[in-house]
Amino acid sequence: MLNLRISSPTNLTAAVLATLSSDPAVSELASIPGASLRPQGDLILASVAREAANDLIDRLRELGVQHEGSIQIAPAGAWMSSRALSAQQLAPGSGADSVVWADVTQQAYEDSEPNWTFLSLISLATLIAGIAIILDSQILVIGAMVIGPEFGAIAALGVALVRRRHGLLGQALRALALGFAVGIAVTTLAALAARGLGWVSVADVTAIRPATGFIYTPDRWSFIVALIAAAAGVLALTSARVGGLSGVFISVTTIPAAANIALGIAFGVPEEIWGSVQQLLLNVAGMAIAGWATLLLQQVVWGRVSTGRSRLATRLRTRARGRRASSSTPGASGP
Incomplete structure (x- = not known):
């Protein structure tokens, strides 16, 4: 597992949280509004499976977080979490083999x-x-x-x-x-x-x-x-x-x-x-x-792995939206 520490400008925080919360490889996510003084904004903490780190970091860079804020990456060391274990199992490949570019x-x-x-x-x-x-x-x-x-x-x-x-x-x-x-x-x-x-x-x-x-x-x-x-x-x-x-x-x-x-x-x-x-x-x-x-x-091998992981993440997000939609439909839970 890897820990991400993100100093996010206020105008990007919503997009950053949406990116992280929608990815099944993220097992823990916390946001501390106003905690970042330089740059002025919010502090976001996340734990992510090492195999999925490249995809997430690329998506955060597309948002421009690194220009106004910062993204710090550190190994988690020893950890105990069923959610983290599930996140690792959803991320294809082995964490020890993965390359964090x-x-x-x-x-x-x-x-x-x-x-x-x-x-x-x-x-x-x-x-x-x-x-x-x-x-x-x-x-x-x-x-x-x-x-x-x-x-x-x-x-x-x-x-x-x-x-x-x-x-x-x-x-x-x-x-x-x-x-x-x-x-x-x-x-x-x-x-x-x-x-x-x-x-x-x-x-x-x-x-x-x-x-x-x-x-x-x-x-x-x-x-x-x-x-x-x-x-x-x-x-x-x-x-x-x-x-x-x-x-x-x-x-x-x-x-x-x-x-x-x-x-x-x-x-x-x-x-x-x-x-x-x-x-x-x-x-x-x-x-x-x-x-x-x-x-x-x-790079070639992990590029293909990342493509497969992105497809899996998209399917999981689609299923989650479907379950939320069905649960919010009147009468969906029975008489």
């Missing part, structure tokens, strides 16, 4: 913002990956991949294409380009400092590395793993199940490849640079393609 899009904007935190995390992750390469440590490579924040921006590329958000597409591309550039620059400076201090030599970078050699030797499996990992990551992000994200972070070598580029630049090893650039581009491209394809498939 407003939530996914908002998350994509937040994850792809090239802010200080994003740049700091990608720089720290690249530094750790650089140390992992020098020490030939798989444990440190995994740690660097978990810290890296780039998957959110890569997933945002797919969201932008599927939902046709050109601003989000540009923001995600800027975040990725700037993030990797900053991470590589910071790691290059650190590698140059380590080289000047005599802590690291060219031999450390060019030596045979059985545990981390895959970072600069891309092959077809690199692309296949990126496709599978991104599909799993997008499913985890868009559904109510988020346990698979850590597996995505440690499956692809974007951050380690960026770190190896930095080491190659610092120590003048072009073959390391070129192999790592290929690895980085291959992984980012594979993840972006798989993310877009997964989101597109979800």
Whole structure:
């Protein structure tokens, strides 16, 4: 279940209440007149089955609620309600599988913002990956991949294409380009400092590395793993199940490849640079393609589910009106 908290201008409240009250997926509905001071108007609270949230949110947006008021969406957590159970049963599909596009899009904007935190995390992750390469440590490579924040921006590329958000597409591309550039620059400076201090030599970078050699030797499996990992990551992000994200972070070598580029630049090893650039581009491209394809498939599937749900809701409303009409007819209840 999801909870909707709507700040509605007074002139839209009647239309909002009519939209919510006529939908069988809404199990609870409350209106507090005059409770909203900014914007001035009313506060409306509703509980809705997650599977039906997209339809309701789209209809509220058609009313223009988001322009003068606001719509907040939050998971209900644990709940006990026979009405809510009935609402879920009337909404086709599974709540855990359903995609709430407003939530996914908002998350994509937040994850792809090239802010200080994003740049700091990608720089720290690249530094750790650089140390992992020098020490030939798989444990440190995994740690660097978990810290890296780039998957959110890569997933945002797919969201932008599927939902046709050109601003989000540009923001995600800027975040990725700037993030990797900053991470590589910071790691290059650190590698140059380590080289000047005599802590690291060219031999450390060019030596045979059985545990981390895959970072600069891309092959077809690199692309296949990126496709599978991104599909799993997008499913985890868009559904109510988020346990698979850590597996995505440690499956692809974007951050380690960026770190190896930095080491190659610092120590003048072009073959390391070129192999790592290929690895980085291959992984980012594979993840972006798989993310877009997964989101597109979800949009098609849930679009059809929403169409079926709308037809069901229309039939239920028609039956309810028929029952009310028959009950109000004189003599309908018997002599």
